[in-house]
Amino acid sequence: MSDNGPVQIRCPVLNVRRVDAYYAITVVAPGIAERFRSGQFVTVGVGGDHSSTLLRRPFAVHDVKPDYGGTVEFLFSVRGTGTAWLSERRSRDLLDVVGPLGRPFPLPRDPVNCVLVGGGSGGAPLFPLAQSLRRRGCRVDFVLGGASADRVFSALSARRIAETAAFTTDDGSFGTRGRVTDVLGRVIEEARSDAVYACGPMEMLRAVTAVAGSRGVPVQVAVEETMACGTGICMTCVVPVVGGDGITRMARACVDGPVFRGEQVRFDDVGTIPFDALGAPGWKGSSAARAAESARDIA
Amino acid sequence: MGRVGPDLRIRLGGVELPNPVVTAAGCAGAGRELDRFFDIASIGAVTTKSMMLEPNAGRPAPRMAETPSGMLSTTGMQGPGVDVFLQRDLPWLLSRGGRAIVSVAGTGVGEFGELARRVSDAEGVSAVEVNLSCPDPGAPAGRHFADDSERAAAVVRTVRSHTRSGLPVLAKLAADVPDLVALARSCVEAGADGLSMINTVRGMAIDTRSMRPAVAGGLGGLSGPAIRPLAVGCVYRVHEAVPEVPIIGMGGVRTGEDVMEFMAAGATAVAVGTTSFSDPSACARVLRQFTEALEARGVGRAADLVGAAHGSGAGV
Numbered sequence: 001m002s003d004n005g006p007v008q009i010r011c012p013v014l015n016v017r018r019v020d021a022y023y024a025i026t027v028v029a030p031g032i033a034e035r036f037r038s039g040q041f042v043t044v045g046v047g048g049d050h051s052s053t054l055l056r057r058p059f060a061v062h063d064v065k066p067d068y069g070g071t072v073e074f075l076f077s078v079r080g081t082g083t084a085w086l087s088e089r090r091s092r093d094l095l096d097v098v099g100p101l102g103r104p105f106p107l108p109r110d111p112v113n114c115v116l117v118g119g120g121s122g123g124a125p126l127f128p129l130a131q132s133l134r135r136r137g138c139r140v141d142f143v144l145g146g147a148s149a150d151r152v153f154s155a156l157s158a159r160r161i162a163e164t165a166a167f168t169t170d171d172g173s174f175g176t177r178g179r180v181t182d183v184l185g186r187v188i189e190e191a192r193s194d195a196v197y198a199c200g201p202m203e204m205l206r207a208v209t210a211v212a213g214s215r216g217v218p219v220q221v222a223v224e225e226t227m228a229c230g231t232g233i234c235m236t237c238v239v240p241v242v243g244g245d246g247i248t249r250m251a252r253a254c255v256d257g258p259v260f261r262g263e264q265v266r267f268d269d270v271g272t273i274p275f276d277a278l279g280a281p282g283w284k285g286s287s288a289a290r291a292a293e294s295a296r297d298i299a
Numbered sequence: 300m301g302r303v304g305p306d307l308r309i310r311l312g313g314v315e316l317p318n319p320v321v322t323a324a325g326c327a328g329a330g331r332e333l334d335r336f337f338d339i340a341s342i343g344a345v346t347t348k349s350m351m352l353e354p355n356a357g358r359p360a361p362r363m364a365e366t367p368s369g370m371l372s373t374t375g376m377q378g379p380g381v382d383v384f385l386q387r388d389l390p391w392l393l394s395r396g397g398r399a400i401v402s403v404a405g406t407g408v409g410e411f412g413e414l415a416r417r418v419s420d421a422e423g424v425s426a427v428e429v430n431l432s433c434p435d436p437g438a439p440a441g442r443h444f445a446d447d448s449e450r451a452a453a454v455v456r457t458v459r460s461h462t463r464s465g466l467p468v469l470a471k472l473a474a475d476v477p478d479l480v481a482l483a484r485s486c487v488e489a490g491a492d493g494l495s496m497i498n499t500v501r502g503m504a505i506d507t508r509s510m511r512p513a514v515a516g517g518l519g520g521l522s523g524p525a526i527r528p529l530a531v532g533c534v535y536r537v538h539e540a541v542p543e544v545p546i547i548g549m550g551g552v553r554t555g556e557d558v559m560e561f562m563a564a565g566a567t568a569v570a571v572g573t574t575s576f577s578d579p580s581a582c583a584r585v586l587r588q589f590t591e592a593l594e595a596r597g598v599g600r601a602a603d604l605v606g607a608a609h610g611s612g613a614g615v
Contacts, residue, residue: 005335008580045577052368054523054577098579228363228370229576232332235325235348235374236363250356250377255332272359279354279380 006231007031008098013089014071020150022121023087024062025095026073032099033070036061038129039222039259042074042099043230046082053082056098058230058254060125060199060222072099075124075153101230102258105129105197105220111137112194115187116162117180117208119200120146123153125222129197130161139163141191143184145204149174164191181207188215198262200224202270209262219262225253240266240274248277305593306600309343309567311545312467312492314425316343316398316568319601320558320586323549323572324349324402324428324471324495325374327582329388330395333575337583340396343568346495346547347388349404349430352414354380364504364513369523369551370573371504373514376404376433381414385421393423400469403458404430407437411454415461415468426467429458429491432498432520441518445473445498448482452489459490467492469547474526474533475500483537487544494537495547495570497530522573527551531564538565538606553581555588562601563608 011027018024032042043056059074078084089095108114114133116126123144130140142158145168152174158165166183167175176183181204187193188211196212198205199222212219227237232255241251242264250273251257266274273280307318321344327333330345339345357377364371378384381403392399401418405411411429418427431445431454444451451470459468470486472479474497483494499520504513512518530550538546548566551573552558558569574581593601 006579008336008578052524053365054368054573055365055370056577096578226361226363228365228372229579231335231576231579233326233328234363234372234576235357235377236360236372238357238360238362238377270360273356277356279356279377281356283354283356 004035006099006101007035008096010094011097013091013093013095014068015091016087016089019075020153022075022077022153024073024075025086025089026063026071027095027097028068028070029072029097029099030068030070032072032097033064033066036064036072036100036128037104038132039105039125040100040102041125041230041258042072042097043101044074044086045096046085053085055228056230057082057086058101058227060122061100062124062127064128072097075121077121098230102254103256105222105259107132107136108138108195113139113141113191114195114197115141115143115184115191115193117143117184117196117198117200118145118153119180119204120151121153122200122204122222122224123158125199126197127154127157127161134161139191141187141193142166143168143180143187145169145180147171179207180204181211184208184211185215188212188217193217195220196262198222202267205262205265206267209265209267213263220259221262221265222258223253223260223265224258227254230254240269240272240277242266248274250277304590305598306602307590309602311426311469311547311568313465314467316425318343318586319562319568320582320589321400321547321568321570322346322575322582323570324430326572326575329384329399330392330397331388333579333582334395336579339392342582342586344398344400344425345392346400346428346570347384347392347402348378349376349402350378350381350384350414351376351404351406352381352410354378354383359515361514364519366502366504366521367525369521369525370576371502371514371519371521372499373516373519381417385417389421389423398425399423400426400428402428402430402471404433405454406433408453408457412457412461415458419462419466424466426469426493427458427462428469428471428495429455430471430498432471432473443473445476445482448478448485451482452485455486455489455491469493469495471498472496472533473498473500474529479533480536480540483541483544487541491544493545493547493567495549496537497526497533497550500526500529522551524551524553527557531560534561534566535564535608539609542606552585555585555590555592558585558589559592559604562604563606565606565609567602567605
C-alpha cells in the first residue's frame, strides 16, 4: 500500500446539478481531492451494495475544491441504468468512490502557451488542467466542441479562465459549425501554442493529433475507453500504444493512461491487435524486446 | 490483550495458507495493483493471471460487456509471457510477503510441460494452477482441453511430471463441460493435488442496435454473482465424488457469507474474482467478513466448515 495511490471511500454527495445536457455530482472526498492531479479520474459504484449492476463507472474529474476538507466534482450524461441511478442521487446520499486513478497530464516546466481541446463531456478534465497551467504562468486557450449547444461544456468558465475560447457544434447551434479541428489550426497559429492537450472521443483525438502534429506541436491526449475495473487488473480497456522503445503494446487506458502522447497512440489500429504489437499472433520478439519488457516497471 | 480469533489456516495439497481467501486467476494481475488498496500479504494467496510461454497481445476490443449480476469478458490472456512474469512480477509479490499460486496456460500439451518446468524452477511459488480452458490445437476450433477429460488429463499429467514434488498442481475446471465429475476424476488420477472451480462460463450478449455480439469474437466468459449457484453446485458435486481432494471454490464471491457457502459445499479455499473489479478492497473485506462470521457462529477452525453441507449432519 502506498500513500499517494488511489483510495476507496464512501463519500457523501454534496450536490447534484444539471449542466446543459449533463449532470454534475460533487462529493466530499478529502482523500481523493488531496491526491488528485488533473487528467486523473474516479470510478463510482452504481445501484447500491446489492445492485445487479456490478461494474463501477469511470468519470473524469471536473473540479476539486478545498471546501469541507476537499470535494471532487465529476460530470456525466445519462446513458443507461447506472448513470440514471447516479442522476437520481441527492445531497447526503453516500457514493462508493475510488480515485484518483490513472496517469495525470504532464505539466510543462516553463510558462508556455497551451491550447486545450475538448469534445462533449471530454471538456470536463480540461478545467482543472487549465487552472494548473495558469498557476504556472502558462497561456491557456480553449477549443470546445459538441454535437449541439447544450453539449459544449462550460463555455462560460472557459471564457473566464482562458485567453481565448473557441466553440464548435456539429449543428451550428453555437459557435462555428463543424468540428474542433476545423478551428484548431487557426487557434494554434494565433496563440502561438507550444502544446496541445485534448480529451474526447477517439476520432476527435486522432484528428487533433494530426492537426497538432502537422504544426510540430506536441499533444497529450486523454482517452475515454470503456473499462471494467479502472485499476489495471481486468485488461479490457486496452489501446495500441507505441512505447519510447518503439515497441507497440496493448496499453491499459486506466493505469498506463488515460493520458498518452498523441503520436504514440496508434489511432488507426484502435479496436485491433496490430500485427507488430508485442505478443500479436505470429509475433517473434527479439531478445532486446523481451529484455525491455522485463525491465519495465508497469505499476 | 489480544483476543484469540478463529484458526483460519487451511491446507492445499502439501501447502499451508494462513487463510482460505485467495484471488481468482485473471482477476488480480500478480497482486501489484490491488496492493494499493490492501496488504496483499494478508490474504491466503494471489492466484496470478494465466501466463503463457510467449508474450501475448490478447484479443481486440471490445473485450467486455456488462450483464445482469455479471460480466462477459474475453481478454485472450494478454500478458508478457512467463519469463517476464518470473523475473519481474513474481519477485515483487514474494518481496511483499505475498504467496503465489501461478496459473499457466499452454497452446499445447508440451507447452504446458515447459511452463510447469519454468515455474517449478522459480523459488517461492506456493502452487501451480493449470488453466484447462485453453483452446486444444488437437481438437475442432473452439474446444478447450477441459471439454475432453482425457485431453485435460494429458495436460495435468504433463504438468505434474514437470513440477517438482512437494509443489501442488491444481487443475482449473470449467463448468460447461459434458461431465464435470468425470473431468475432476480424470485430473485427480492424472496427478492433480487439488481442483479450482469454476472458470468463467461461455456466454454471449448481443448488441441489438448493431445485431452483433457485444464482445469481439462472439463468445465471452461469464463471471460474477450470476454464476454463483452454478459454481456452488459444481463444488458440491465434485466434493461428493472426491471428498479427499482440496478444492478452491470460486464464482461470484462477493461477501464473507459467500465464502462460508463455498466451504460448506466442499471448498477448502475460496477465490474472489470479478468482485475485485468492482471493489478493489474486496479480498480484504471478504476475509474480514468471513472471520467475523466464524466468530459470530463460534466456529474455532475455518477448516471445519469444509463440506459442512454434505451428509445428514446438522451442519455448523
